[in-house]
Amino acid sequence: xxxxxxxxxxxxxxxxxxxxxxxxxxxxxxxxxxxxxxxxxxxxxxxxxxxxxxxxxxxxxxxxxxxxxxxxxxxxxxxxxxxxxxxxxxxxxxxxxxxxxxxxxxxxxxxxxxxxxxxxxxxxxxxxxxxxxxxxxxxxxxxxxxxxxxxxxxxxxxxxxxxxxxxxxxxxx
Numbered sequence: 001x002x003x004x005x006x007x008x009x010x011x012x013x014x015x016x017x018x019x020x021x022x023x024x025x026x027x028x029x030x031x032x033x034x035x036x037x038x039x040x041x042x043x044x045x046x047x048x049x050x051x052x053x054x055x056x057x058x059x060x061x062x063x064x065x066x067x068x069x070x071x072x073x074x075x076x077x078x079x080x081x082x083x084x085x086x087x088x089x090x091x092x093x094x095x096x097x098x099x100x101x102x103x104x105x106x107x108x109x110x111x112x113x114x115x116x117x118x119x120x121x122x123x124x125x126x127x128x129x130x131x132x133x134x135x136x137x138x139x140x141x142x143x144x145x146x147x148x149x150x151x152x153x154x155x156x157x158x159x160x161x162x163x164x165x166x167x168x169x170x171x172x173x
Contacts, residue, residue: 029053029074032130032162036072039165044173056109057116063173067118070126073107075133083138083148086155087111089127095134114156124172125157132161 001009040048040061048061059070073089075081080092082104090104117123129136136148136159150160150168160168 032074035162036070036128036130036165039169042169042173054108056112062118062121065121066124066172067121068124068126068172069113069116070128071109071113072128072130075129075131077132077134079133080135080137081129081133081159082145083136083154083159085139086114125153126168127157127159128165129159129161132163136161 036059037050040059044063046062046064048059051058051060056071057069058072059068061068061070073081075091076093078093078095080095082090082092084090084104087110089107089110091107093105113125113127116125137145138148138154139145148154148159150158150164152158158168
């Protein structure tokens with residue numbers, strides 16, 4: 001085989017591999033999106049609207065007396081979500097090897113999400129962790145942290161893992 005034939009073969013294999021990964025990833029996201037949409041098919045939910053995947057929030061819906069904004073946060077079950085302050089949520093993708101010197105990966109659109117309010121109804125903000133994560137922690141001060149559960153909001157946001165969402169939502173409906 002000539003050099004250019006080898007390069008073409010390697011290039012073709014790479015394109016096929018990348019295409020397969022993209023199709024697989026899109027399939028998983030579509031399945032997760034359908035799972036969330038199925039959970040939002042409730043008789044008391046009015047006006048469920050879906051927004052762009054990279055927006056400040058992904059779903060907005062209402063009941064007769066409350067408004068909900070839902071931000072979908074995609075995390076692996078091995079990751080940890082750390083709420084460092086009201087406007088910054090960090091992803092720790094290696095909890096066992098974490099060091100303070102590592103620059104944190106943050107979730108986009110959090111300050112805008114925190115500010116969202118419905119003009120006429122009480123607003124409930126939900127960060128839906130899909131499919132779930134190892135831990136959700138919040139900094140209480142410079143040296144103390146606490147584990148977060150879905151029953152109590154942190155800085156005005158309920159942090160709910162996907163497997164808890166149905167039960168969580170039923171408390172408000």
